[in-house]
Amino acid sequence: MNKAAALYRKLLSEFGPQHWWPADTQYEVVAGALLTQNTGWGNVEKAIANLKAAGKMSPQAVLDTQINELETLIRPCGFFRQKALRLKLLTKKFIGIKARGSPPTRDELLDVEGVGKETADSILLYAFGLPYFVVDAYTRRFCAHHRLYEGKEYDGYRSFFESSLPREVPLYKEYHALIVEWGKRQRRAGKNKTARGIKRQRNEGKTKK
DNA sequence: GGCCAGGACACCA
DNA sequence: TGGTGTCATGGC
Secondary structure, three states: OOHHHHHHHHHHHHHOOOOOOOOOOHHHHHHHHHHOOOOOHHHHHHHHHHHHHOOOOOHHHHHHOOHHHHHHHHHHHOOHHHHHHHHHHHHHHHHHHHHHOOOOOHHHHHOOOOOOHHHHHHHHHHHOOOOOOOOOHHHHHHHHHOOOOOOOOHHHHHHHHHHHOOOOHHHHHHHHHHHHHHHHHHHHOOOOOOHHHHHHHHHHHHHHO
16 A cells, blocks of 8 residues: 555544535535635635525526625625635536536636636535545645655646545545645644745745845 | 635736 | 735634
8 A cells, every 4th residue: 555545544544534525515515615715614614604594505596696795695704705706607607517417627617717726626526526636735734744745736746646546536535635634633733834824934034134 | 913724816027 | 937915704
């Protein structure tokens, strides 16, 4: 067994199944993937709860909602102006995808403004059950911490995991969830430095000099 | 009161 | 290609 697979087993036995993605519908996964960008999940839950309470957690309802009302509903998850706009764009794409019946390609998701590689892969994996390994900030820290893989490119990390593991969707889903859980625990224990923290330290160094 | 979060994008050198 | 600023709320 390679190191990536061994670490997966270790995380799973230590933390247990994470039951990701927490959502009632496929569309909720899609919307959540966008709303959670650079945002704690707790805040995203509030935004989703607002949408549900207003009866807006459906593609057509989101499209039919005025942008300022949408902004108000998702305000708790931050970046609400751009996210409201981008949620409409992504929703339009989602409706088109469902209408034609075939799953989306990565490229067509990336064509949507506000959908980057992580969000696209989250949607492909968790909403459509396609084998794309999701790479986020925690994944990079996880790799650095365990000296699993070193690189700068998103797709480098993705290729590393996809070539190290069996091509199984449940495995990809669980592994990413476990890495996030690992990252949260590291943070609670004060054992990591975030990218932003490192950037800030560099800046402080510059100003001090 | 500051730091950080399950990013993406534009702009600049 | 790499670095930096911006977008914004809420928990700790």
